[in-house]
Amino acid sequence: MSTPAWIRPATLKEALTMRRDYNARPLAGATDIYVRHRAATGTLPPLEDRPVLYVGHLPELTSISEDGKGWLRIGAATVYTDILEHPDTPLLLRRAIEELAAPALRNAGTLGGNIGNASPAADAVCALYALHAEVDLAGHAGERRVPIAQLITGPGKTTVGADELITAVSVPMDRPGSFHYYRKAGTRRANALSKIAFCAGGTVLEGRLTGLGVAVGAVGPTIVHSRDLEVRAEGSDLARYRKLQQEESAPGGFLTARYMALISPISDQRSTDAYRRRVTENLLRDLFERTIPTLLSGKAG
Amino acid sequence: MKNEIRFSLNGKEETLPGDPRRRLIDVLREDFGLTSIKEGCGEGECGACSILVDGRVIDSCILPAGAVEDRTVETLESIRETERGEKIVQALTRGGGVQCGFCIPGMAVSIESLLRTNPRPDEHAIREGISGNLCRCTGYQQIVEGVAAIEHVEGDNS
Amino acid sequence: MSHPVEQHPVTKTVERVDAREKARGETRYLADIPFPGRLFARVVRARIVRGEVVARNTPSLPEGYILVTADDIPAGGKNCVRMIEDDWPVFSEGTVRYYGEPLALLVGPDRATLAHLTEQCERAVEFRQQEAALTIEDALLCRGGAIHGTDNVYCDYQVVKGDPDGAMAGAARTIEGEYRTGFQEHVYIEPQSLVGTREEGRVTIYISTQCPFYVRKAVATALGLPQEEVVIIQTPTGGGFGGKEHYPDVLATTVAVALTRIDGPIELILDRMEDLEVTSKRHPSRVRYKAGLDEAGRISAFDVDIAFDGGAYESSSRVVLQRGMFSSNSVYEFPHVRVRGRAVATNSAPSDAFRGFGAPQGLFAAEMFLSRLAREIGVDDLDLRKDYLLQQGSTTMTGGRIHEEVKLPEMLEHVLRVSDYRRKREAYAAAARDNGANGTDGAASAKPLGGIGLALFKHGSAFTGSGEQEIIKARVRIRKRADGRPELLVSNVEIGQGVLTTFCKIVAQVLEIPYTDVVYDDHNTSHVPDSGPTCASRSVAVVGYLLQEAAKKLKGRLHEPGEFEVEQVYKHPEHLRWDAGTLSGDAYPSYSWGVNCIEVAVDPLTWEVDVRGVWTAYELGRAIDEEIVRGQIIGGAIQALGYAGLEKMENPEGRFLQRTMADYCIPTSLDYPGVDYALFDNPYPWGPFGAKGGGEVVFDGIGPAYAAAVQQAIGREVTRLPVTPEYISELVHEK
Structure with missing residues (x-):
């Protein structure tokens, strides 16, 4: 039997079989794949002769549910508009989705697609890093759950197995004390690609910072983040936070300096390395010198 | 697997011709003659190829045709024959919203998509609703004003 | 809006005749028209920036496909696209002057096959590459050897009024400035499109164009036919802005040559990426000013040196340049003036017409230089401008007369009032003094930096001179x-x-x-x-x-x-005179006038600019239809805001970096606010019901007004367009 060009499985189980048997390329909204493999008018997109595995219709991949432990599980093929409309979507993710594209793209694009394509500039994926999202994968060997940062290893590179599918993304829901910080410097105000995507979140309750997440997109080959630095700030009250910040006398303190050391921006058709560096530093300082101290001092409005 | 791909197009059940990987814009324009859909960029940026899939606006130039199996596709050809469609056409026509016109059918589809979920959008919601439809002539303002003046149409929003 | 004069009946808005059909999606643009038996065409392009073809190893083509080259141009025809001069070749015969220059045209029935064959043909060409000249400086130094003539200069003009040398020599003080602007791509939403066929034996071209007779002339010249033997039919055109003024000639001639071998119909529609990369752009510019001040601090001498990057072939560069030169004194009258203008050859895609046609470059430089003069002299920006304003009877820089009443003073007062300019200007200046935040980086404060700016300008209606x-x-x-x-x-x-x-x-x-x-x-x-x-x-x-x-x-x-x-x-109205040899006299029969004001808030963290308000006033003689004129005003303003702040196109290595609409960003509905406007009636005796031109003046003033507003906000002098966040952050980090 010849290899089919387009596969539409009836169930997730069938999808996994097809994925393994044909090395099929999973596709839901096509907003990444059909742009990267752009077809001229009246022609087929050059898809390297790998069959397409359409998964946009599978109920297992398109539902959103709470897990009862404060996490929201979002099906990998859920379109952005549905994520935006869900009442429990964390604000940070919501902000990133609102600004990531125009309605037509939000009506087609999915988290699974953005994660699978591993673009270092993907706004929603950047928010997932800051939220410490976990990704569910299904394969013939069974299911596994991986922190987002461990799944993506390089531009366009992930550890998703050749027989696996991304099935869902889980994010912690906002709770009392949750804060989010989202800034995007785009090529324009709407429907824009990011020159820099900057996401941060965490919780400040009774003057203590927990669960800090910071992620910066489009300033390195992958989204920049640091579990170590986040852990260093864990549990800080204002005094301890200030002490941490004083460990380095650089502008913006210890955290700014350490994050600046992690970024490696380049000049490309959208922006320059100098601009990316300066703006990242400005945003880090705004977060670490103003936003977090204000939250910790309980003066937030 | 079925060899026939069925979908609903402007209220009629149709069978998808050819390879499911074809761009939906090519299928609709060339096989079904729906030339209200324009190709401006072929990369999902300009919105001239906007159509509704299950009632929501989507760029048909970056959508594989197979993705609409068992789904409902509407184009301006059917929208313009409805009461709200006619109001959209008038909103664009009377307020100076049309210049060269090439982006306008896609714009009208986005407006329809917006009004189905938000029948009385304010200026920001309108600007947000058409933010994926690039217009190089008008600067958008007369389009926005025209839509803001549309009276709410009761009816089927599904 | 305001109507200082009671509206003439012709100004009253009616429903546009084409609007309903367009809004219903029933208008058939070229790609929507069925042509039975239609074949498709693709241009085979040089994939180098500059060099010579060494070998063309054309692959064998399947049946039904033909490769059309310069060899197919019939006897009596010419391998040139006739614009102002017999200029660029239809197909390169060996020399490549810019990335994407046409080498051949492939025609055949299947688009996928055609795409594949085009790539094969392009890969099969061997080149000897040469060093490219990519900037005005490169061009003037003849980097890599001259592209055009012996010095890369397409044209070198000079306009002299009074005694600029004497006045400059006697000046008590001189002040200089240099200003630059970048490329702009038209991004008409309908790409370049045409179908060539034979109807009743005659070469017939259906085409999206601004100028059907230009296409006819170009096709007839290439084929060596009498013009009457060629038929051009304009199809509903999805935007032009100058981009479909001459460029359609370039494509139509390739298809016309194919029609000597095959009857057609042959469709050639540019893919958007191809359209962005190879079609003409707005001329990048470098404008240098020197002003001589007398003892009393008055401007006595005004010396301007303009260079436009004309790209790889001349096209209409000389006329664009002339308009740039004639705009370089903006709306001011100086006694002694010299303006030198050169259009130079580089290895970029040929620059050509774009709404404003040289004026936006000249006016940006002029208005920014006036601001510098005011600062250097220590007078108020507005007061300085008012001192030199042209008025009825003034002598223009080309020695012509301002024949009409100049309503700029009342237009200016109107804009100052509705924008609340004076109060805001002072408040922003005070805020900058108080918090000292201007010019520092975002660490000090995340509070937006405010600024407001003005520009005054004019645009001559109709062709230049005679x-x-x-x-x-x-x-x-x-x-x-x-x-x-x-x-x-x-x-x-x-x-x-x-x-x-x-x-x-x-x-x-x-x-x-x-x-x-x-x-x-x-x-x-x-x-x-x-x-x-x-x-x-x-x-x-x-x-x-x-x-x-x-x-x-x-x-x-x-x-x-x-x-x-x-x-x-x-x-020609009898009171007008023009000497094309010395560029003296009435450069234009009449002028449309404008005042623009823009208010911005600059984010000190990302250096992104938020436009808070746009106020405009225009004198266009008389509006033929208010809503149509308003559409020009708003559309022109938003397109010009793109030019001023967003639209960046760079070719540091020769090939443009911004090749998709995701990377070359034009404004969306969310980028800019609404545009306030006022029209001032001033009927022009030789215009219909008093109307003058309105399509371009609405573009001209936005760039300098935007730059002036950003300049105030960041407390640094702006000398370049576009004013991108990257450029602002560079300015702020200087010194």
Whole structure:
């Protein structure tokens, strides 16, 4: 039997079989794949002769549910508009989705697609890093759950197995004390690609910072983040936070300096390395010198 | 697997011709003659190829045709024959919203998509609703004003 | 909006004749028209920036596919695209001057095969590459050897008024400045599109274009045919902005040559990426100023040196340059002036017409330099401008006269009032003094930095100098049809600007009939006389006037039996004089005038600019249709805001980096706010019901007003367009 060009499985189980048997390329909204493999008018997109595995219709991949432990599980093929409309979507993710594209793209694009394509500039994926999202994968060997940062290893590179599918993304829901910080410097105000995507979140309750997440997109080959630095700030009250910040006398303190050391921006058709560096530093300082101290001092409005 | 791909197009059940990987814009324009859909960029940026899939606006130039199996596709050809469609056409026509016109059918589809979920959008919601439809002539303002003046149409929003 | 004068009936808004059909998606643009048996074409392009073809190892083609090259140009024809000069070749015969230059045209039935073959053909060409010249400086140094002539200079003009050398030598003080602007791509939403075929034996081109007779001339020249043997039919055109003024000639000639081998129909529609990469762009510019001040601090001498990057072939660079030169004194009168202008050759895609046609570059530099002068002299920006404003009877920099009453003072007062300019300007200056935040980086404060800026400007309607009487010689006819309806026979076309409606309104107003009774739907060069191209803000101002005059001849005759025609030919107003040799006299028959004000807030963290308000005032003679004019004002402003702040196109290595619409960003509906406007009536005696041009002046002033606002916000001098966040952050980090 010849290899089919387009596969539409009836169930997730069938999808996994097809994925393994044909090395099929999973596709839901096509907003990444059909742009990267752009077809001229009246022609087929050059898809390297790998069959397409359409998964946009599978109920297992398109539902959103709470897990009862404060996490929201979002099906990998859920379109952005549905994520935006869900009442429990964390604000940070919501902000990133609102600004990531125009309605037509939000009506087609999915988290699974953005994660699978591993673009270092993907706004929603950047928010997932800051939220410490976990990704569910299904394969013939069974299911596994991986922190987002461990799944993506390089531009366009992930550890998703050749027989696996991304099935869902889980994010912690906002709770009392949750804060989010989202800034995007785009090529324009709407429907824009990011020159820099900057996401941060965490919780400040009774003057203590927990669960800090910071992620910066489009300033390195992958989204920049640091579990170590986040852990260093864990549990800080204002005094301890200030002490941490004083460990380095650089502008913006210890955290700014350490994050600046992690970024490696380049000049490309959208922006320059100098601009990316300066703006990242400005945003880090705004977060670490103003936003977090204000939250910790309980003066937030 | 079925060899026939069925979908609903402007209220009629149709069978998808050819390879499911074809761009939906090519299928609709060339096989079904729906030339209200324009190709401006072929990369999902300009919105001239906007159509509704299950009632929501989507760029048909970056959508594989197979993705609409068992789904409902509407184009301006059917929208313009409805009461709200006619109001959209008038909103664009009377307020100076049309210049060269090439982006306008896609714009009208986005407006329809917006009004189905938000029948009385304010200026920001309108600007947000058409933010994926690039217009190089008008600067958008007369389009926005025209839509803001549309009276709410009761009816089927599904 | 305001109406200082009671509205003339012709100004009253009507429903555009083409709007409903367009809004219903029923208008058929070229790609929507069925052509049975249609073949497809693709241009085979050079994939190097500069060099010579060493070998073409053309692959063998499957049956039904042909490769058309310069060798196919028939005897009597010429391998050139005839614009102003016999300029760029239809197909390169070996020399490659820019990335993507056409080498051949592939024609065949299947698009996927064609795409594959095009790539094969392109890969099969071997080149010897040469060092490219990519900037004005490269061009003047003849980097890599001269591209054009011996010095890379397409044209070198000088305009002298008074005694600039004497005045400069006697100056107590001199002040200098240098200003630069970048490329801009038109991004008409309908890409370049055409179908070539043979109908009744004649080469017939259906095409999205602003200028059907330009296409006819180019095709006839390439094929060596009498012009009457070539038929051009303009199809509804999805935007032009100058990008479909000459560029359609470049594509039409390739298909026309193919028609010598195969009958067609042959469709050539550029893919958007191809369109962005290879079509003409707005000229990048470098403008240097030197002003001489006398003891009293008055500007006595004004010296300007303008260089435009014309790209790989000349196209209309000389005329664009002239308009840039004639805009370089903006709306001010100085006693002693020298303006030198050069258009130079580089290895970029040829630069050509774009709304404003050189004026936006000249006006940006002029207005920014005036600001520098005010700062250096220590006077208020506005006061300085008012001191030198042109007025009725003033002598222009080319020694012509300002014939009309100049309403700039009242327009300026209006804009100052509605924008609350004076109070805001002072408040922003005070805020900057108080918090010292201007110019520091975002660590100090995340509070936006405010600024407000103004620009004054003018735009000459119609062709430069004697162009209308000596080159265009426009001719219009109105046919009284057997059914009693008047039919307009002109070559001007609808590209979105509303001419289908405004022309009908002008004629209907004269004939006192409903505008919907006027017929204007024939855009075939074998049916209509040549009333000139659709460009240069001339359609309403010049051709509309001819139609008004022709309609007067028809008045009272609509009830006569049968069919007959009346004709009107362009006559230059007698009070105008022009010497093309010395570039002296009345550079334009009339001017449209404008004042723009823009308020911004600059984010000190990301250096992104938020436009808070846009206030405009225009004197366009008289508006033929208020809503149409308003559409030009808003659309022009938003397009110019893109030019001023967003739209960046760079080719550091020769190939443009921004090749998709995701990377070359034009404004969306969320980028800019609404545009406030006011129209000041000032009927022009040689315009239809007093109208002058309005399509381009609405672009001209936004760049300098935007730059002036950002300049105040960041406390640094802005000397370049576009003012991107990257550029702002560089400015802030300097020194």
